[in-house]
Amino acid sequence: MPSTSYLVAVVAIAFAVTLTLRAAPFAVLGRLRDSAVVRRLAVWMPVGILAILAVTALHGTITTDPRGTCYALLAVAVTVGTHLSFGRRTIVSVGAGTAVYVVLLNTL
Structure with a gap:
């Protein structure tokens, strides 16, 4: 000790x-x-983080379950549609896409 x-x-x-x-x-x-660099990072960093999260999530889904692949792609479409429709609110769009994926995966 x-x-x-x-x-x-x-x-x-x-x-x-x-x-x-x-x-x-x-x-x-x-x-x-x-700083111009910080302003540029403020624009591109959220997009980059979401892209990395999407690739990581889809990679795990696509390689394991073909049924889950369709659900994941549908959830991505819902996420993009919600993001573009409701004023680019990231929390709302990611939440909607996640909810769609979880509901589809657990009910069908």
């Missing part, structure tokens, strides 16, 4: 590293606010 001083030192170091990593973005936020 490690000594108490060792455990306190480990917790103190973990605290310092965590605090530094959490505070660093706020320390440079003022300089990055007017």
Whole structure:
């Protein structure tokens, strides 16, 4: 069993590293606010994240169950349709697509 001083030192170091990593973005936020790179990332990052999630989810579905492939593609269509119809609200569109997929997978 490690000594108490060792455990306190480990917790103190973990605290310092965590605090530094959490505070660093706020320390440079003022300089990055007017950056063209940050503006471009703000536009493309959500799309990239959703694309990675979609590819990952569809890859797992398509390779395992042919019936699930049809359900997944239908859910993707619902997600895209909802996203374009309801003012590009990501939470609503992803929620609708997920709900369609879960309902189809569990009822049919």
